[in-house]
Each structure stands twice: as structure tokens, then as C-alpha cells.
Amino acid sequence: MTYVDGFVAAVPTADKARYIEHARDAAVVFKENGALKVVECWGDDVPEGKVTSFPMAVKCQPDETVIFSWLVWPSRQVRDEAMPRVMEDPRLQPDVNPMPFDGKRLIYGGFEVVVDE
Template structure:
């Protein structure tokens, strides 16, 4: 069964083009290491919550937009084998492909797919 890595972050709205370029460049590298699909979404209707929400989770500021993305892998095993190599790939190093957002507020996790309709 496939495996999914999910991400939520706050990106300065002024950095939208930089973010898209960063994500596109990184997506090509992830695919080389076995990712089947990379989806990057720019927040369009992401309301603030009263108890919790995407904006609250990433401490989104008024001049930022929430992004939501995920990578689909064939399996957790493929993902686990790829990750150490991805972290060492020079194309993903900050001096080559800098993150156009505060990585300290990035939320991420790996998920086993349980329903895929």
C-alpha cells in the first residue's frame, strides 16, 4: 500500500513565486528517489479557527499564506530508503534551493494510506 508524507507551513505571501519554484525544483528530485506524486497547494480558503486550524497550527501571520502539500510513495520502505539520500542530495541544500519560508513552523508527518477510493 502507498505511503504519504504531508506538510503544512506558512509562506510569506510575497514569496509565492519563489515557493512554487522551490517546490517544483524539489519535486523533480523527490521523483528521482521514488516519489510517485507531489502535490503543492496554496491556501485559498483557509479560515482561522477558534480552538485550532491550519493558520493557528503554523502560527500564520497576516502577511503569510498557508500551504498544504503531500508526497505519495509506493511504500513506507521506499520512502524510508529515499529520505537519508534526499537529505544529502546537494540539490536540496539551502544554499542551492533555499526554503522561502520559516522551516521552524513547518508541520510534517508520514501517513499509512488506509482508504484510497
């Protein structure tokens, strides 16, 4: 069964184009290393909650937008084998392709797919 990595972050709204470029560059690397699909979403209707919400989770500031993205892998094994190569790829090194957001506020995790209709 497929495996999914999910991500939520806050990106400076003014850096939307830079974020999309960074995401496209990263997508190439992920797909070269076995990812089946890379999806990047720019927040459009992401309400602030009273108890919890995407904006609260990433400490989104007024000049930032929440992004939600995921990678689909054939399996966790493929993902686990690919990630060291992805992280070492020169195209994703901070001096070449810096993340246009605060990585300390990035939320991520790996998920086993249990329903895929």
C-alpha cells in the same frame, strides 16, 4: 499499500513564485528518488479557527499564506530509503535552494493509507 508524507507551513505571500520554484525543484528530486506524486497547494480558503486551524497550527502571520502539500510513495520502505538521499541532494541544500519559509513552523508527518477510493 502507498504511503503519504504530509506538510503544512506558512509562506510569505510575497514569496509565492519563489515557493513554487522551490517546490518544483524539490519535486524533481523526490520523484527521482521514488515518490509517485508530489502535490503542492497554495491556501485559498483557509479560515482561522477559534480552537484550532491550519493558520493557528503554523502560527501564520497576516503577510503569510498557508501551504498544504503531500508526497505519495509506493511504500514506507521506499520513503525511508529515499529520504536520506533526498536530504543530501545538492539541489536541495540551503545554500543552493533555500526554503522560502520558516522551517521551524513546518508541520509534517508520514501516514499509512487506509482508504484510497
